[in-house]
Amino acid sequence: MxxxxxxxxxxxxxxxxxxxxxxxxxxGLFHREYKTVDAVRDVSFTIETGEMVAFLGPNGAGKTxxxxxxSGLIFPTSGTATALGYVPWERAYxxxxxxxxxxxxxxxxxxxxxxxxSFRLHQEIYGIEESQFRxxxxxxxSLLEVSQLIGRPVRELSLGERMRxxxxxxxxxxxxxLLLDEPTIGLDVVSQRKVQEFLKYYQSxxxxxxxxxxxxxxxxxxxxxxxxxxxxxxxxxxxxxxxxVERFSKDKVIQLQIAGESPSNAELERFGIVLxxxxxxxxxxxxxxxxxxxxxxxxERCQIEDISVQDRPLEEVIAEFFTDTSAxxxxxxxxxxxxxxx
Amino acid sequence: MTLAxxxxxxxxxxxxxxxxxxxxxxxxxxxxxxxxxxxxxQIFLWGAIFGTMxxxxxxxxxxxxxxxxxxxxxxxxxxxxxxxxxxxSSGIARDxxxxxxxxxxxxxxxxxGYLFWYRVAHKLVYYVVATIPFIIVFYLCRDYFPGWPDPLxxxxxxxxxxxxxxxxxxxxxxxxxxxxxxxxVSSLLFIYMMLNYxxxxxxxxxxxxxQWVEWLPFKYLAYVPCKMALGKYSHAEMGQExxxxxIWIVALFWMNRWVFARGLRQYGAYGG
Numbered sequence: 013m014x015x016x017x018x019x020x021x022x023x024x025x026x027x028x029x030x031x032x033x034x035x036x037x038x039x040g041l042f043h044r045e046y047k048t049v050d051a052v053r054d055v056s057f058t059i060e061t062g063e064m065v066a067f068l069g070p071n072g073a074g075k076t077x078x079x080x081x082x083s084g085l086i087f088p089t090s091g092t093a094t095a096l097g098y099v100p101w102e103r104a105y106x107x108x109x110x111x112x113x114x115x116x117x118x119x120x121x122x123x124x125x126x127x128x129x130s131f132r133l134h135q136e137i138y139g140i141e142e143s144q145f146r147x148x149x150x151x152x153x154s155l156l157e158v159s160q161l162i163g164r165p166v167r168e169l170s171l172g173e174r175m176r177x178x179x180x181x182x183x184x185x186x187x188x189x190l191l192l193d194e195p196t197i198g199l200d201v202v203s204q205r206k207v208q209e210f211l212k213y214y215q216s217x218x219x220x221x222x223x224x225x226x227x228x229x230x231x232x233x234x235x236x237x238x239x240x241x242x243x244x245x246x247x248x249x250x251x252x253x254x255x256x257v258e259r260f261s262k263d264k265v266i267q268l269q270i271a272g273e274s275p276s277n278a279e280l281e282r283f284g285i286v287l288x289x290x291x292x293x294x295x296x297x298x299x300x301x302x303x304x305x306x307x308x309x310x311x312e313r314c315q316i317e318d319i320s321v322q323d324r325p326l327e328e329v330i331a332e333f334f335t336d337t338s339a340x341x342x343x344x345x346x347x348x349x350x351x352x353x354x
Numbered sequence: 355m356t357l358a359x360x361x362x363x364x365x366x367x368x369x370x371x372x373x374x375x376x377x378x379x380x381x382x383x384x385x386x387x388x389x390x391x392x393x394x395x396q397i398f399l400w401g402a403i404f405g406t407m408x409x410x411x412x413x414x415x416x417x418x419x420x421x422x423x424x425x426x427x428x429x430x431x432x433x434x435x436x437x438x439x440x441x442x443s444s445g446i447a448r449d450x451x452x453x454x455x456x457x458x459x460x461x462x463x464x465x466x467g468y469l470f471w472y473r474v475a476h477k478l479v480y481y482v483v484a485t486i487p488f489i490i491v492f493y494l495c496r497d498y499f500p501g502w503p504d505p506l507x508x509x510x511x512x513x514x515x516x517x518x519x520x521x522x523x524x525x526x527x528x529x530x531x532x533x534x535x536x537x538x539v540s541s542l543l544f545i546y547m548m549l550n551y552x553x554x555x556x557x558x559x560x561x562x563x564x565q566w567v568e569w570l571p572f573k574y575l576a577y578v579p580c581k582m583a584l585g586k587y588s589h590a591e592m593g594q595e596x597x598x599x600x601i602w603i604v605a606l607f608w609m610n611r612w613v614f615a616r617g618l619r620q621y622g623a624y625g626g
Binding site: 083084085086087103105108109111112113115118120122124125129130132133134136137138139 | 621
């Protein structure tokens with residue numbers, strides 16, 4: 013059975029349209045004009061049990077709204093969704109007991125108490141048996157390397173330490189579905205890596221379904237093979253991560269190490285865009301279809317010591333894709349149902 | 355969840371919250387003592403109005419002697435210690451505005467139940483810390499009191515104080531829930547605070563205000579327990595007041611539930 017099934021989900025917000033100026037503000041007291049904003053528009057996707065899927069998109073794209081819908085925080089305007097077989101916004105206690113939502117910018121721990129006390133509270137709220145609670149807490153605490161810190165008031169912890177505590181708190185009841193909204197936002201590189209490694213290990217050990225949003229490509233590359241790209245409330249891409257680069261980037265990067273003198277910039281520009289040309293290294297951005305021709309021309313022209321052809325970094329591709337609305341594939345695409353193994 | 359389980363959860367919430375509150379115990383004790391300072395002003399003010407500082411003077415205003423006025427204010431302080439809910443409305447409003455409400459919606463726990471037990475813990479800790487300051491002040495002012503009321507009245511006073519706590523909680527949580535519709539409720543809360551100061555009888559006994567204010571539920575927050583403690587109600591009147599108060603509590607409870615359910619429909623989970 014699929015862990016999550018979303019069909020034609022739409023969420024519209026009514027936003028108060030405020031116009032400039034004093035008179036407009038006064039008028040606004042009596043008559044308000046509202047604009048309907050589509051936070052999520054006709055979104056459909058399926059996530060299989062045990063999958064780890066990333067939601068990509070710029071701020072305001074609708075990632076968080078989707079997570080909120082799936083965790084039952086808000087009601088949709090239209091469409092249907094089931095998660096673990098439940099309709100999220102009915103907020104059944106049975107469903108609440110089986111999933112967890114972690115938001116990088118929110119905290120659910122008691123500020124003035126040691127994390128340990130918050131964990132105890134979770135034990136009771138979720139009705140976790142003592143022996144299981146012990147076992148899970150020991151596992152999580154050692155995986156996240158926080159055994160020294162669980163006795164300290166949460167307010168004294170660093171952001172990275174606090175995030176790790178949040179993760180423990182949300183995994184104590186061993187949820188089948190984990191929704192992560194920007195889990196590494198604001199963390200330093202070391203903490204980011206720790207969180208990534210932990211998530212990867214935990215997910216593969218426990219085979220839980222994970223849906224995460226992030227705008228750190230590093231997170232996504234480290235964790236997920238499948239990504240759903242969303243922009244302006246519409247799904248632009250749903251499929252393997254590698255496909256994104258293929259689909260949204262027409263270019264590849266050729267790197268050369270040459271012996272002797274390097275060709276002039278003008279000469280190289282015939283093939284594509286010169287990214288670097290400092291002997292002995294040359295870096296060229298070349299249209300995908302022209303790569304073979306370019307390579308053979310270059311092999312003829314210079315004495316090459318080393319050569320590599322790479323896809324452009326995912327981060328770059330995505331950033332470009334979102335800033336340039338005329339980029340290929342940015343017209344609303346009907347999503348292909350890459351449900352995976354269904 | 356079985357009932358026993360639910361109580362276990364609330365018991366843990368109670369313990370956890372108490373542990374948290376005790377982190378601020380010295381702040382509590384000091385705050386309690388300072389809260390009695392305005393009483394001194396009242397003692398002098400009513401002394402001047404009566405033209406006497408003699409507790410045993412039998413001149414009366416609105417049915418109260420000078421001593422009874424002072425005793426009234428002291429009792430009002432005690433009643434407020436039960437019925438005031440600092441930070442409850444604004445806390446709910448903040449949870450709604452900033453989106454921290456989500457933890458009550460994604461975890462298998464009811465928000466109003468949680469907040470209620472948190473508040474019980476808050477109050478219990480407060481009483482532990484504040485008992486001694488209260489005893490000192492009441493002892494120092496013992497001459498103002500008309501003497502101990504009869505046992506049944508004492509039971510009535512205790513019941514009315516407990517119910518004042520419930521009334522206070524339900525009214526303020528209802529106000530906080532308004533934030534589902536108007537994100538910013540601080541000015542509304544300020545107005546409520548001012549009205550409450552009047553209408554609960556905290557400022558002057560309600561006998562001195564127009565009759566209709568006695569139809570409002572606010573009098574149970576201070577005025578009714580005070581009047582009971584001063585022996586101004588017959589047993590029959592006492593029973594009647596407590597019964598009406600109980601009906602208010604049930605009505606407010608269901609209003610809270612209803613508004614909460616409606617509010618969640620409205621809720622957009624603001625703040626990221």
